[in-house]
Amino acid sequence: MIIAVGGGKGGVGKTFIAANLAYGLSAYRKVLLVDADVENPSTRILFRNSKSIWRRAVEEFRPRINNSKCKLCLMCVNRCPENALIHIPKKGIKLIETLCSGCGVCKLVCPSNAIESSGAISGWIELSNVKTSLDILHGELACGSRRRNTLIVETLSEALKIASNYDYLVIDLPPGTGAGIASVIRKSDMVLLVTEPTPLGFSDARKFLELTTRFSIQRIAAVINKWGIGGIEDDLVKFFSNRDIKFFKVPYSHDAVKSYIHSKPIFEIAPQSDVTRSIIEIVNFIIQGAGS
């Protein structure tokens, strides 16, 4: 079963919920925690003693122009969708690397076979082990790379390849409602929307929910994190109740802040706390069939 944890806004607690949910589920089943927040992967900070199993670079295409074959027909320059190739008289065709999306169109249209493949690293994917029943797969974007969405899709497809080794995939999504997030939701069985009781959290949660309803997701549940901070708790309750969306309250408490500061799962920092209890409630909901 694939569970995507998202919510639109940054800092509402997606990673906190996803990591602790994965940890909680791993007491019963085999779990792969997938960190798809490739611009800022931080699940592994919570599991410092995790050990790397493998790590590989993700390469993207870059053209290298073989001047001895190039007849300067300019097909590549004209067809490049990003305008990343320019013709400099007497110097030939030059690549503006920062504009190149790595689509490969130039190589396909060149009639003289003058374009060769050279690679650029857009990021890395790494599998690591936390404990017997919990592994982490995380994607990490190379600094300055524009391939965020593609790296999310690469990380997801790597996760799907090994999915049969696990009972649950818990995917920690980046903030936002764009294409990379849509790609993950398309492949998920359940979406867990994490939000916080502020107008900002609410607004982004709505946008995120609109995204999930575009796909035939069987199960949607919500987490109102930082419950009790004195924001717009009631508005969120009304919103989810009206839509028949099962929601969980995770209280704002010093225990959660402590877990965050010390970068340890809440199960280890404060096993008896209200926060841990509320996460166990979500774990049980999922193990018991997620309300199906």
Next chain:
Amino acid sequence: MELVIVSGKGGTGKTFISSNTLYYLNEHADIPTVGADADVEAPDLILTLGSSHETEKCFEVYESQKARIDYSKCLGSSCLACIGTCMFKALEVVNGKPVVIEENCEGCTACSIVCRVGAITYYTKLTGRVCLYKVGSIHVVSGDLEIGERNSGHLVYRVREFARDVCRDLKYKHVIVDAAAGTGCPVISSLVGVDKAIIVVEPTPQGIEGALRVRKLTKLMNIHTYVIVNKYDLNEELSRRIGDVLDAEVLGMVPYDHAVVEAYANMKPVIVHNPHSKASKHLLKILEVIAFSVMGS
């Protein structure tokens, strides 16, 4: 000048700093400044400046191209030449036929080049909207990416371009850009060509890691960078070291304060909602520095 507020990690307080700075510059310091919300996947800036706003102008951006397959021409399982060509995993085989995964498609035309029967064409799709809002007396240009869409970098570019136009038309001198979390395409688009950047960081391992990533980017792009430490009392020892860790000038630190959440709930900047709160007092000192040294120099 153009000043951008970034962070790496989400939820560290970019919009919090942006909204209070915008309000302070416009209402306290008499430095009229346009706001630009470049967090196009989750635009929230206007929600922090007031509970009501007027929409002055909007336009739609159509910059997304998507592939469409004509199945009456497609050779299906006997061909599938397009599948291996796509570098973005936007084509999948379903029941022996290639299917376009729309959100992954860049519209680059690679698949149509290898298609032997001309079955692939392209259509243009809405990328997002850009609007100029007025909240009280403050002008904010905001981008809203179509849900599930790519090309957020292009839309950010449009947001900044329009904000600069508005700035010029109003005879203002400054734009403050509230960027998205992260270090990817939309954030790079927010940083290209700006004059200065402020990284908002919280003293947690995740916060520092995110800030380091974005700092690497501002170094690479040669952008003068400042730091504001938010919720500094979460870890005072770490907070004191942040300037050195990030190799950037710290403008000041803001403590965790419940008044900030209350201000959010009331849809007002905290310096308006509760100017005497602990957070406001620290913040006002920083805003003075921004007004008279960061914006001025």
